[in-house]
Amino acid sequence: MIDQKVKRLDEIKGWLVDLDGTLYIGDTLVPGATDFIRWLREERKHYRFVSNTSTLTRKQISEHAAKLGLDIKPEEIFTAASAVAQLLRSFDGVMCYFQVTENILEEFQGIEMSETNPDYVVVGDLGKGMNYDLLNKAFQLVMGGAELIALQKRRYSRGANGLQIDAGAFVDALEYASGKQAKIIGKPSRQFFNLAVHDIRVEAGERWLSADFAFVGDDVEADIRGAADAGLIGILVKTGKYNDSYSEHHGIVPDWTFETVKELVESLT
Numbered sequence: 433m434i435d436q437k438v439k440r441l442d443e444i445k446g447w448l449v450d451l452d453g454t455l456y457i458g459d460t461l462v463p464g465a466t467d468f469i470r471w472l473r474e475e476r477k478h479y480r481f482v483s484n485t486s487t488l489t490r491k492q493i494s495e496h497a498a499k500l501g502l503d504i505k506p507e508e509i510f511t512a513a514s515a516v517a518q519l520l521r522s523f524d525g526v527m528c529y530f531q532v533t534e535n536i537l538e539e540f541q542g543i544e545m546s547e548t549n550p551d552y553v554v555v556g557d558l559g560k561g562m563n564y565d566l567l568n569k570a571f572q573l574v575m576g577g578a579e580l581i582a583l584q585k586r587r588y589s590r591g592a593n594g595l596q597i598d599a600g601a602f603v604d605a606l607e608y609a610s611g612k613q614a615k616i617i618g619k620p621s622r623q624f625f626n627l628a629v630h631d632i633r634v635e636a637g638e639r640w641l642s643a644d645f646a647f648v649g650d651d652v653e654a655d656i657r658g659a660a661d662a663g664l665i666g667i668l669v670k671t672g673k674y675n676d677s678y679s680e681h682h683g684i685v686p687d688w689t690f691e692t693v694k695e696l697v698e699s700l701t
């Protein structure tokens with residue numbers, strides 16, 4: 433059964449707000465971003481700022497936002513790495529092996545590590561740091577019984593020197609060689625939305641339904657379809673990644689659509 437979604441924006445209990453493309457685009461602030469954050473705080477809403485990055489820590493994202501004039505605390509941010517960390521901490525006494533960059537390792541503090549007999553192998557972006565030996569090490573651990581978790585599964589991305597192979601290609605190699613399926617935790621995986629919602633429920637001490645939560649984002653596929661699949665309200669903003677033809681061709685219908693977060697916050701106040 434699908435829970436009934438709210439009919440009015442002011443009935444939304446918890447807010448998940450995408451960062452890149454929604455509150456800022458690279459180094460440029462989107463109009464209304466500051467007002468929206470102020471509204472969330474003044475109205476004592478429960479919220480998380482969400483980023484799908486797998487290369488930056490929450491602290492680094494917070495510092496980037498501060499440079500643009502946005503006051504966003506690391507503990508208010510939710511990323512694929514922080515979602516995985518939350519998940520692993522919820523399992524009692526598991527041992528993990530991480531193939532992530534030094535900075536991202538920070539997010540997994542307090543989780544027990546094992547290079548020889550882990551329960552979970554977590555693969556993130558190693559970029560140029562990835563090599564045959566590392567890939568093979570992850571492969572051997574998975575063959576030895578470890579579960580494979582991936583922070584993301586992008587095939588490629590665009591870098592300073594053009595297109596570049598991304599972590600997904602290595603995750604795929606591991607899946608192919610081991611015959612095991614990786615658990616992908618980044619957006620748009622349903623688990624990512626569920627973990628973010630859980631985080632807010634714990635903070636609020638409330639048993640709100642998924643349908644009481646909204647996701648505000650610029651990406652029709654990852655944000656709006658992802659939110660809908662997880663039973664959340666989808667609020668699309670036409671900034672960042674948004675383009676008209678995509679949403680038309682894919683038949684994804686957001687619950688609300690605004691030009692920018694400025695129009696969203698104006699309709700809330």
Ligand SMILES: [Mg+2]
Binds near residue numbers: 453454650672
């Ligand atoms: Mg975005």
